[in-house]
Amino acid sequence: MGTHVIKMPDIGEGIAEVELSQWHVKVGDLVVEDQVLADVMTDKAMVDIPSPVHGKVIALGGQPGEVMAVGSILISIEVEGAGNLKESDKPAPVAAKETPAAPKVEAVVESKPAVAAPRPAAAVCQGPMVAREADERPLASPAVRKHALDLGIQLRLVRGSGPAGRVLHEDLDAYLAQGQSKASAPVAAAYTQRNDEEQIQVIGMRRKIAQRMQDATQRAAHFSYVEEIDVTAIEELRAHLNEKHGASRGKLTLLPFLVRALVVALRDFPQMNARYDDEAQVITRLGAVHVGVATQSDVGLMVPVVRHAEARSLWDSAAEISRLANAARNGKASRDELSGSTITLTSLGALGGIVSTPVLNLPEVAIVGVNKIVERPMVVKGQVVIRKMMNLSSSFDHRVVDGMDAALFIQAIRGLLEQPATLFVE
Incomplete structure (x- = not known):
C-alpha cells in the first residue's frame, strides 16, 4: 500500500492561502477518483477540491474555518500499489482488483489536484441516506430549511442524500412523494418551553x-x-x-x-x-x-x-x-x-x-x-x-x-x- 498526499492547489491569480470551508469526507472513508473531498473559499468563490485517486482517507490536514497556505498538505489517502516516490501532479495509479497484491511498501505520493468546475453528481449523493435522533439537528442549507418550513416538513424526519447526510431540495421532494406531507408530520405540543442553544461558526x-x-x-x-x-x-x-x-x-x-x-x-x-x-x-x-x-x-x-x-x-x-x-x-x-x-x-x-x-x-x-x-x-x-x-x-x-x-x-x-x-x- 502507498500514501497519496494531496496538497492545497494553486487556484491562481496570486492567491497564497485559502480557507478550508467544509469536508465532504472523514478519516476511514473510501473515495473514488473525481469525488469532491473538500470545499475551499477564496476571496471571491467557493471551489471544490476533487480526489485524483481511488483510496481510503487516512488523515485530514485541517479543520473547517482554518486558513491554509497553498502547497500545504490537505489530505492523505491510502492507495493500492507502491506509489511513486517523486512528487507528481498526476494521480497515483490504482491497481486493478484482479492483479496480485503488491508487497506492502509505505510510500508517499504528493499531488496538487486541478480545481474542479461543476461538482460531480457522485459526490453529491455519496454514502447511504441517514436517519436522525429526535434531538439531532440535520445538516441543511438555509434555502432548504426555508423550503421545508414552507412545506410544513420537519427536517429531522427527512433522510438526507447529500454529503454527511445533508438534506437537499430533492430529498424534500422525495419525502413528499412518499406521502409524508405536512398533514402526517408529528406536531409539537404548543407552548413548550425551549432552552436549547446553537452556536454557528462563521466560516467560508x-x-x-x-x-x-x-x-x-x-x-x-x-x-x-x-x-x-x-x-x-x-x-x-x-x-x-x-x-x-x-x-x-x-x-x-x-x-x-x-x-x-x-x-x-x-x-x-x-x-x-x-x-x-x-x-x-x-x-x-x-x-x-x-x-x-x-x-x-x-x-x-x-x-x-x-x-x-x-x-x-x-x-x-x-x-x-x-x-x-x-x-x-x-x-x-x-x-x-x-x-x-x-x-x-x-x-x-x-x-x-x-x-x-x-x-x-x-x-x-x-x-x-x-x-x-x-x-x-x-x-x-x-x-x-x-x-x-x-x-x-x-x-x-x-x-x-x-x-x-x-x-x-x-x-x-x-x-x-x-x-x-x-x-x-x-
Whole structure:
C-alpha cells in the first residue's frame, strides 16, 4: 500500500492561502477518483477540491474555518500499489482488483489536484441516506430549511442524500412523494418551553461576506437616496414582449430593463460607473458597464457580473442574468464571473419591502436597489387611478459622488423607466 498526499492547489491569480470551508469526507472513508473531498473559499468563490485517486482517507490536514497556505498538505489517502516516490501532479495509479497484491511498501505520493468546475453528481449523493435522533439537528442549507418550513416538513424526519447526510431540495421532494406531507408530520405540543442553544461558526462564504460588509461600511462614506417610480408602462411593455416573443426568445423579468436603464443613464453620469482606490486616491471611470447582480445562494450573497451590458439586448441580458444566477446558486460560478463589476444592481424580488439601504460593493461607488412593485391609487392628471409603483433604494460613496449627482442619476433612471420608449432611442 502507498500514501497519496494531496496538497492545497494553486487556484491562481496570486492567491497564497485559502480557507478550508467544509469536508465532504472523514478519516476511514473510501473515495473514488473525481469525488469532491473538500470545499475551499477564496476571496471571491467557493471551489471544490476533487480526489485524483481511488483510496481510503487516512488523515485530514485541517479543520473547517482554518486558513491554509497553498502547497500545504490537505489530505492523505491510502492507495493500492507502491506509489511513486517523486512528487507528481498526476494521480497515483490504482491497481486493478484482479492483479496480485503488491508487497506492502509505505510510500508517499504528493499531488496538487486541478480545481474542479461543476461538482460531480457522485459526490453529491455519496454514502447511504441517514436517519436522525429526535434531538439531532440535520445538516441543511438555509434555502432548504426555508423550503421545508414552507412545506410544513420537519427536517429531522427527512433522510438526507447529500454529503454527511445533508438534506437537499430533492430529498424534500422525495419525502413528499412518499406521502409524508405536512398533514402526517408529528406536531409539537404548543407552548413548550425551549432552552436549547446553537452556536454557528462563521466560516467560508459567511465569513467572507461579513468581512466585505464590515470593510465596506468602515471605509466608504455611505449615503442612500430613495425615489418612487411608476412602472405601469414598462410592466405593460414587458407583458407585451413576453406574449409576443416569450416562446421563441425567453421570458423577460424587470431586471434586464433595469440593466438597460443603467446603461443609458450612465452615459450622462459616468462618475457612477467607477471604482475608487482609496489607498492610491485614484478614481477610475470605465466605459464598459459590467453590472453586478446581487444573488442569494445557499452559501450566502454572491454578485455574478453581466459583462459589457452596454452591448447587450434585452434578451441577451436576460439570458446572461439567468445563467449567472443559476451558476451562483449551484456553486458553479467561476472567479471571473464573480469579479470585475463596475456598478451593482440588487433586488429582493417580492420580498423587496418599501425601503432598503444597500451596502456598496467596494471598490464600486454606486449600488441601485430595487424594492417590490405594489399597486396603489395615484393622482394622474387630476384623476385617481391605480398604478404599479416601485421604489429604488440606492447607495453611493459620498467620498466620490455628490448628493446632487446621485439624485439626478436616479431621476434619469426614473424617467427612462416611466417612458420606456426612451430606453431604445439612440
